[in-house]
Amino acid sequence: MNLWVKRIGQLTLVLVALFFFSCQDESSLLGFRNPSSKFDLGYIDIPIESSVLLLDSTRTSNFNVGNDLNRFLVGNYTDPVFGKVTASTFTQFYSLGKLASTGDSLTLVYDSVSLLLRFDFYAYGSDGETEQTFDVYQLQQYLSSTNGLDVSSNVGGQHVPNNVTLNYQKLYYNSSSTAYYPTRIGTGVHSVELEDFNFNFNDATPKNEVIEIPLEYSFGEGVFEIALTGDSTFTRSDLFTKIYYGLAIVPGASSDKIVGFYPTDDSSRFRLHYHTIRKKDLSVKDTLRLDFALNRVSYNQLDVNRSGSDLAGLTTPFEEYAPTDTRYIQSGGGVVTKLDISKFMEFAQSDTIKRLAINSAELIIKDVDEVAQFLPPQNLLVRVLKDDNRPKELTFPGKSSAYQADLDLLNLYEGRVNFDRQNTSVYHGTAFDSTFTVSNDLGGFFMLNYSSDDKKYSGTANLFFQQLFKLREESESDQFTKLMLVPHEAATSTNPLGRHVNGKTLNRVTFDKNNIFLRVYYTIPKEANQ
Numbered sequence: 001m002n003l004w005v006k007r008i009g010q011l012t013l014v015l016v017a018l019f020f021f022s023c024q025d026e027s028s029l030l031g032f033r034n035p036s037s038k039f040d041l042g043y044i045d046i047p048i049e050s051s052v053l054l055l056d057s058t059r060t061s062n063f064n065v066g067n068d069l070n071r072f073l074v075g076n077y078t079d080p081v082f083g084k085v086t087a088s089t090f091t092q093f094y095s096l097g098k099l100a101s102t103g104d105s106l107t108l109v110y111d112s113v114s115l116l117l118r119f120d121f122y123a124y125g126s127d128g129e130t131e132q133t134f135d136v137y138q139l140q141q142y143l144s145s146t147n148g149l150d151v152s153s154n155v156g157g158q159h160v161p162n163n164v165t166l167n168y169q170k171l172y173y174n175s176s177s178t179a180y181y182p183t184r185i186g187t188g189v190h191s192v193e194l195e196d197f198n199f200n201f202n203d204a205t206p207k208n209e210v211i212e213i214p215l216e217y218s219f220g221e222g223v224f225e226i227a228l229t230g231d232s233t234f235t236r237s238d239l240f241t242k243i244y245y246g247l248a249i250v251p252g253a254s255s256d257k258i259v260g261f262y263p264t265d266d267s268s269r270f271r272l273h274y275h276t277i278r279k280k281d282l283s284v285k286d287t288l289r290l291d292f293a294l295n296r297v298s299y300n301q302l303d304v305n306r307s308g309s310d311l312a313g314l315t316t317p318f319e320e321y322a323p324t325d326t327r328y329i330q331s332g333g334g335v336v337t338k339l340d341i342s343k344f345m346e347f348a349q350s351d352t353i354k355r356l357a358i359n360s361a362e363l364i365i366k367d368v369d370e371v372a373q374f375l376p377p378q379n380l381l382v383r384v385l386k387d388d389n390r391p392k393e394l395t396f397p398g399k400s401s402a403y404q405a406d407l408d409l410l411n412l413y414e415g416r417v418n419f420d421r422q423n424t425s426v427y428h429g430t431a432f433d434s435t436f437t438v439s440n441d442l443g444g445f446f447m448l449n450y451s452s453d454d455k456k457y458s459g460t461a462n463l464f465f466q467q468l469f470k471l472r473e474e475s476e477s478d479q480f481t482k483l484m485l486v487p488h489e490a491a492t493s494t495n496p497l498g499r500h501v502n503g504k505t506l507n508r509v510t511f512d513k514n515n516i517f518l519r520v521y522y523t524i525p526k527e528a529n530q
Contacts, residue, residue, distance in 0.1 A: 130192065
């Protein structure tokens with residue numbers, strides 16, 4: 001980028017070494033002449049340094065927090081840039097009721113069992129219409145909803161330690177693994193046309209499309225036998241799921257797309273089919289079914305094989321990777337782009353600027369690479385990194401001094417950096433995600449929104465950068481200049497801080513490092529800066 005400086009008045013910005021693009025004008029940002037000669041108006045394009053990071057894990061479990069996007073992902077495809085991606089779902093199932101009452105005159109007879117999954121029309125992978133295969137296996141391991149931590153303490157000065165188990169919500173990640181029996185208990189095949197799925201995905205009233213996968217007769221028969229008892233081992237989900245651990249839904253080798261299913265929809269069910277017969281003449285009275293829900297513990301396993309791809313060398317978590325000028329982001333795969341906005345601080349710390357009011361600070365990524373079947377994430381959340389490239393999180397309250405230090409640090413930013421205080425863990429009611437996140441001027445999270453027409457991401461956080469300017473004399477450790485871009489869903493009236501989609505989508509994007517910059521429109525008093 002050719003960077004130049006245009007001067008009006010007597011302000012000189014000694015920023016040549018930073019290769020900044022700057023402009024000053026006595027006209028306002030609306031195009032009118034500046035009515036006051038006491039102020040200069042200008043703008044500057046500040047190049048942003050960047051690199052690529054691999055996160056050590058991405059949460060893929062469902063039903064952990066109120067603003068989760070809950071989705072089953074199943075399938076596989078090969079991306080020439082990011083490698084081969086394989087998605088499998090592991091889920092519990094539990095009964096929504098009991099078998100029909102028989103009295104003395106009827107007998108219940110088991111017929112069959114099937115798994116029904118409604119498509120949510122999320123699809124990622126090869127173009128065109130192809131058949132996708134879904135194989136079902138019985139889990140061999142229990143999917144726990146909690147983790148237990150045993151602690152021992154001498155409460156009240158007791159000589160004998162008091163042993164306590166602290167339970168907290170168990171999370172599952174893209175690399176989590178649960179064993180399943182090697183014998184397949186069901187297979188389903190469904191034709192998926194990418195354009196049709198994309199159309200329905202963006203439709204406010206998509207069609208109801210369901211795949212029904214017949215399962216092994218003997219598997220359903222065992223479930224039916226427990227249902228006949230009608231006792232707590234069947235009616236209580238926490239007991240039943242310790243007998244039948246659940247199902248693994250795995251893509252067939254020939255599948256070339258990853259598709260999404262609704263786990264909570266009424267059409268997504270594990271279903272027992274049975275009938276009643278009259279004892280007196282053995283005639284069939286009713287043909288019935290018993291449905292089981294899939295909205296308890298579940299997660300997506302996302303395996304990414306990058307060998308032979310452009311990212312083959314990206315192997316070490318949190319280690320900066322920048323062998324070329326291309327930057328990468330992949331939802332679900334743990335690939336993010338790190339931003340270093342230190343050059344903004346160099347601009348803020350210039351001897352020629354003593355006071356400055358930021359009218360607008362817009363982070364822009366232009367000329368984004370587009371590939372027809374690999375749609376980019378629609379929104380990128382801007383989060384804070386520590387010096388070791390790990391996400392900055394609020395310290396656990398039990399570590400009182402460190403916790404207080406983090407609160408004090410947040411207070412420095414006067415609400416311009418925050419964490420999600422609205423959405424709490426469904427298990428213990430505390431803040432679910434305490435990762436430090438840059439705020440926008442409206443109190444929501446700062447996100448870059450994608451424009452397919454302009455092929456660019458952009459977003460503003462004027463007050464955050466104003467606060468950074470105010471903190472230019474503070475210790476560097478207090479200046480949040482290391483950030484990362486993570487896929488996230490935009491805010492809505494229902495979810496004002498957006499939804500967690502990283503781990504429930506596979507959208508990816510690439511762009512050139514030279515296309516990332518911060519455009520700052522500002523006002524400065526002439527006398528104060530002379």
